[in-house]
Amino acid sequence: MIEIENVRKSFGSLEVLKGIDLTVQKGEVVTIIGGSGSGKSTLLTCINGLEPIDSGRILVDGTEVHAKGTDLNKLRRKIGIVFQQFNAFPHLTVLENVTLAQRKVLKRSRAEAEAEAVKQLNHVGLGDKLKVYPGRLSGGQQQRMAIARALAMSPDYMLFDEVTSALDPQLVGEVLDTLRMLAGEGMTMICVTHEMKFAREVSDRVAFFHKGVMAEIAPPEQLFGNPKDTELQKFLSATH
Amino acid sequence: MFDTALTAADFVFLAKGAGVTIIVTLISVLAGTILGILFGVFRYQVGAIWAAPLTFVLDIFRSIPLLIQLVLANAFIGTILQIRISGFTVACIVLSMYTAAFCSEIVRGGIEAVPATTRRAARSLGMTWGQDMREIVLPLATRVALPSWIGLALGVMKDSALVYVVQVTELLKSTQILITRLQEPLLLLLICGAFYFVISFPLARFGGYLEKRWSND
Numbered sequence: 001m002i003e004i005e006n007v008r009k010s011f012g013s014l015e016v017l018k019g020i021d022l023t024v025q026k027g028e029v030v031t032i033i034g035g036s037g038s039g040k041s042t043l044l045t046c047i048n049g050l051e052p053i054d055s056g057r058i059l060v061d062g063t064e065v066h067a068k069g070t071d072l073n074k075l076r077r078k079i080g081i082v083f084q085q086f087n088a089f090p091h092l093t094v095l096e097n098v099t100l101a102q103r104k105v106l107k108r109s110r111a112e113a114e115a116e117a118v119k120q121l122n123h124v125g126l127g128d129k130l131k132v133y134p135g136r137l138s139g140g141q142q143q144r145m146a147i148a149r150a151l152a153m154s155p156d157y158m159l160f161d162e163v164t165s166a167l168d169p170q171l172v173g174e175v176l177d178t179l180r181m182l183a184g185e186g187m188t189m190i191c192v193t194h195e196m197k198f199a200r201e202v203s204d205r206v207a208f209f210h211k212g213v214m215a216e217i218a219p220p221e222q223l224f225g226n227p228k229d230t231e232l233q234k235f236l237s238a239t240h
Numbered sequence: 241m242f243d244t245a246l247t248a249a250d251f252v253f254l255a256k257g258a259g260v261t262i263i264v265t266l267i268s269v270l271a272g273t274i275l276g277i278l279f280g281v282f283r284y285q286v287g288a289i290w291a292a293p294l295t296f297v298l299d300i301f302r303s304i305p306l307l308i309q310l311v312l313a314n315a316f317i318g319t320i321l322q323i324r325i326s327g328f329t330v331a332c333i334v335l336s337m338y339t340a341a342f343c344s345e346i347v348r349g350g351i352e353a354v355p356a357t358t359r360r361a362a363r364s365l366g367m368t369w370g371q372d373m374r375e376i377v378l379p380l381a382t383r384v385a386l387p388s389w390i391g392l393a394l395g396v397m398k399d400s401a402l403v404y405v406v407q408v409t410e411l412l413k414s415t416q417i418l419i420t421r422l423q424e425p426l427l428l429l430l431i432c433g434a435f436y437f438v439i440s441f442p443l444a445r446f447g448g449y450l451e452k453r454w455s456n457d
Contacts, residue, residue: 048364050360050363050364052306073366073367073368074366076363076364076365076366080364081364083357083360083361084355085355087355087357087358087360087361088358089358089361089362089375089376090358090380091379091383091454100365100375101362101365101366101367104367104371104375105365105367105371106366141345146361149365150365152365152366204374
């Protein structure tokens with residue numbers, strides 16, 4: 001379970017998160033929508049401790065992420081994150097990209113790590129690209145590789161930060177299909193996305209962020225069908 | 241065609257000079273690179289303000305002509321500190337610092353060239369700072385820094401000719417000694433140049449080979 005309690009975060013004088021409260025249950029899929037600068041991506045990077053917070057707290061399975069004694073490297077094994085930029089390790093093959101952290105962080109043997117990598121790469125449809133360097137892959141393929149890389153760590157939670165925003169339109173579908181598949185398998189996911197149709201399909205709940213505040217959160221049929229917040233109404237009419 | 245007084249013994253004399261050049265260069269490039277990596281990582285890690293004192297010292301080594309550094313260092317160590325060390329040691333110390341000063345810039349530039357997002361991805365997989373440095377930053381920064389580093393190593397090899405001012409008889413000094421004796425400057429300089437080329441060429445080619453090997457990434 002991920003519990004976010006009254007989290008505030010500023011970059012300089014700009015407060016990007018103004019007291020966020022959100023609890024995500026095991027197996028739940030929550031998508032976060034909202035305009036750029038609304039703080040939604042920042043929240044994800046706070047959840048796995050890549051960004052410090054100013055106040056409030058975030059608990060992952062009861063462990064406080066930003067507490068002093070927390071072993072972040074250990075905590076991050078539970079939480080996979082995939083970013084807008086694919087962030088492939090360009091000097092490693094696809095297979096090595098997916099085995100590196102397994103071997104260094106989880107101390108799996110090479111054989112074990114490779115078996116897991118092959119499994120995950122097959123899962124995202126890249127089973128035939130094992131020996132290829134990321135530079136030879138399309139954006140969609142690189143993004144699916146990044147997903148496989150995160151999944152290979154056997155995380156309990158997956159965070160997706162606008163994973164289709166940097167992709168050519170024709171490549172968006174293959175990545176969203178991968179996310180749909182994961183959601184179908186019961187993975188606990190928080191997805192920041194601009195893909196409204198996707199959010200409507202896969203989410204248990206959708207949260208709308210506006211200027212650092214979670215203005216509304218509801219099951220998708222309610223949030224899209226009967227939006228209450230006026231900013232959300234404006235946002236939805238602009239995106240449709 | 242050539243009518244020369246040059247003997248086989250003279251060739252051996254030149255080869256010994258070349259040997260000194262190679263040893264001084266090897267020691268200085270090795271020590272200078274290790275120091276340069278340490279300084280470069282430190283400067284990147286602590287930021288410009290905290291690194292300012294170190295940066296200032298390195299700037300001194302970068303901007304004062306090597307000849308002056310050698311003479312001053314020799315005088316300082318020998319006369320002021322009253323430490324008796326050989327000219328060879330002085331030469332290695334000064335050249336190492338000179339190399340380290342340039343190398344730290346190359347290293348810093350290499351690290352900065354690794355995208356922050358790539359490093360964030362590594363950390364988000366649970367990798368520690370050290371693992372990120374070793375597995376991601378080191379290989380990627382090396383690819384960026386290699387051409388400049390090869391240039392630096394070749395430059396240091398040629399600059400090592402200046403260590404004659406601290407009484408180290410390396411390749412160029414050996415050549416000058418022979419020129420004084422035999423009065424055949426053109427032939428001797430030609431041979432000396434050939435020696436330098438033979439020393440440099442493998443390093444330059446090795447760099448080219450690595451660049452080509454890495455270009456498929």
